[in-house]
Amino acid sequence: MAARINKKRAFLFVSKVLGKHLPVQPAVSLVSGFALALLLQRELSGVAPDPRLIVEGLLEPATAADAYRKLKAQKWTPPRRLAFIGFAETATALGHSMYDAFAEGCRYLHTTRELIPELTSTLNFEEEHSHATAHRCYAEHPVQGQEAIVLVDDEMTTGKTVLNIIRDLYRQYPAHKNYYVAALLDWRTEEHRARFSELEQELGITIKTLALIKGEMSSAGDPHLSSRSTDIGQRSAPAALEIIRLPDLFERVSVSSLDSAGNRHAAPFLRGTGRFGIESADNEQLDRCITQAAEWLRAKRTGDKTLCLGTGEFMYLPMRIAAEMGAGVHYQSTTRSPIYPSSEGAYTIWEAFRYPSPEDANVQHHLYNVTRYDYDEVFVMLERQVEAEQLQPFLDVLVHLGIKRVYVVMVS
Structure with missing residues (x-):
């Protein structure tokens, strides 16, 4: 907990x-x-x-x-x-x-x-x-x-x-x-x-x-914690960064979204996520696209220990792609959910990085527990294209994690 x-x-x-x-x-x-x-x-x-x-x-x-x-x-x-x-x-x-x-x-x-x-x-x-x-x-x-x-x-x-x-x-x-x-x-x-x-x-x-x-559980009291995020600091020299745009593999849904300030984001979503509904007849084609994406990204790997990151709701396709990228790959996702970090004892979340969402600057996203695992590289998978200015706060976190190479993958 x-x-x-x-x-x-x-x-x-x-x-x-x-x-x-x-x-x-x-x-x-x-x-x-x-x-x-x-x-x-x-x-x-x-x-x-x-x-x-x-x-x-x-x-x-x-x-x-x-x-x-x-x-x-x-x-x-x-x-x-x-x-x-x-x-x-x-x-x-x-x-x-x-x-x-x-x-x-x-x-x-x-x-x-x-x-x-x-x-x-x-x-x-x-x-x-x-x-x-x-x-x-x-x-x-x-x-x-x-x-x-x-x-x-x-x-x-x-x-x-x-x-x-x-x-x-x-x-x-x-x-x-x-x-x-x-x-x-x-x-x-x-x-x-x-x-x-x-x-x-x-x-x-x-x-x-x-x-x-x-089972059953109950809780009482308030947490005696104060830190809300981990300072990026200057952990190491900035990582080598590469922006990857996958080939046009996945079916897109050409609708836009509005952020909390009413700004329109016109980049398409992916149908295979299930956000717009899918059915059993779609699975075979989706499996083929996942395998092609995994082969494409696997060829980019240079290290033995790799982290693949999903982003927010975009979890399943990155997870499936990660599962086919070879040995030594771990997976987790960024999240909206804010958690207190603490490095004391056996507490679960010992590190928390916070940044504004690339798709909504008023929404904070979080990344937990990444710097102790000696990853050689990280592949961050985004469902939609985002503007460089909006992506920059997230990049500032990623390149200072102490991981040698950072790949930001635009899946759509």
């Missing part, structure tokens, strides 16, 4: 498999999505798939890549159609990897904090404890037919976010009665679980929760 800079909730669970605040082997994080998918397949079909590859992938990092390849080759077919919704920003990759565990009959959408003026958000709900509370969904039809709805988050503490989105989904799609909620961690108390039962009775629906770890 770590202390969150947030008056609404003073703590944060820091996952060792999620690939957000701490570096992980990318295949380990991808396998965690398959672990949740296994729980869902067992619930849907009544048959428990063999868990050995998943256990191996989560507990044995040295063999995680091989376990993930085998899991990808033996995807499950669900007994009914499923609509997955991953929660931004932390669970965008987790939800996508869970969806990707199924061979057919599925669609995936992740919520977003982006404001896209050309489109109307079809779902709107609040994550009340979050640093950025508003969630939007830009798929024209988040749910179709008689799909069961699968909501994916990294952890549930009270479950309020889940209840908020279920209410909005039911308001728009009252014929859909079956909801599944999947999370790595479920810390709801008996009182919180009772609220789920009450909503089931109120709306005439079923809500089945799935988690790798379940």
Whole structure:
């Protein structure tokens, strides 16, 4: 756990498999999505798939890549159609990897904090404890037919976010009665679980929760920490910096976004992220594009120990690319979530760098725990093109981390 800079909730669970605040082997994080998918397949079909590859992938990092390849080759077919919704920003990759565990009959959408003026958000709900509370969904039809709805988050503490989105989904799609909620961690108390039962009775629906770890927790008091960021200082000579624009591999969505000051950012997004909705028929082509991007970037590698960085909501495609860039690659992501760092004892977050988002100067982004791992190089993957002036504060952090080479990759 770590202390969150947030008056609404003073703590944060820091996952060792999620690939957000701490570096992980990318295949380990991808396998965690398959672990949740296994729980869902067992619930849907009544048959428990063999868990050995998943256990191996989560507990044995040295063999995680091989376990993930085998899991990808033996995807499950669900007994009914499923609509997955991953929660931004932390669970965008987790939800996508869970969806990707199924061979057919599925669609995936992740919520977003982006404001896209050309489109109307079809779902709107609040994550009340979050640093950025508003969630939007830009798929024209988040749910179709008689799909069961699968909501994916990294952890549930009270479950309020889940209840908020279920209410909005039911308001728009009252014929859909079956909801599944999947999370790595479920810390709801008996009182919180009772609220789920009450909503089931109120709306005439079923809500089945799935988690790798379940328990109860409580917190009290405020953190006795004061530092909010780590001084970059002059750690070393600036790193060699290269801006890479990938070939035109991924399908783009030509819409713009508005930042918090109303400024328009016209660069296109990528459809393969799931922000606008994707379905099982899209996966084969997306896999090919990921492999091509990974081959292209792998040829740029010069060191034995490489960090790949996703940025904000843009987690899954960078994670998948990192998983195919060869041995010695670790992955994590930047985040909006502000955490107190401390170098004392065994505290989880010992280093925090802060900078204005390249896409919204009024939004602070954070990068945690990168300088103790002796990386030879770092590949930072951005979903969209950004202007040099907007990118500069982030570059100022990256080139003074003490890592020899920095590659900033414009994926779109």
